[in-house]
Amino acid sequence: MSLDIGQLEQAKAGTTVALADLLQAIPFNDQGLVPVIAQDATTQQVLMLAWMDSTAIQRTVDEGYACYYSRSRASYWRKGETSGHVQRVRKIQFDCDADALLLQVDQTGAACHTNRDHCFYLELDLESDACTVRVTQDPPQTK
Secondary structure (H helix, E strand, O other), rough: OOOOOOHOOOOOOOOOOOHHHHHOOOOOOOOOEEEEEEOOOOOOOEEEEEEOHHHHHHHHHOEEEEEEEEEEOOOOEEEOOOOOOOEEEEEEEEOOOOOOOEEEEEEEOOOOOOOOOOOOEEEEEEOOOOOOOOEEOOOOOOO
């Protein structure tokens, strides 16, 4: 069956679609990737943004832990494979036109490569004439 994402916009609650059909219908970008937001399933804190292709999505589904595609290294990486700061996936959601994913995860340790709890620690001050960026979370203490 060839799935058109538009069909899902009109689908009734409880409609199911095979993962293989959905993976073929996702409008991946020119590099074959789709952006993925990881969110803490308990606190709802947005943790990070990464990228997946169909293989990374399938690996994540099969293994239950977030697997991403690194654009800079042109390779797959399992979140926490070197740091131990893994993301156990509780839920995967797609937006209405399936061009972005949301992973709800149980985050072990820091989510950011800077060793902060999350990657969104830079905040634009919209009240300031200078529109300055503020760091909203201290870097971890080094011993």
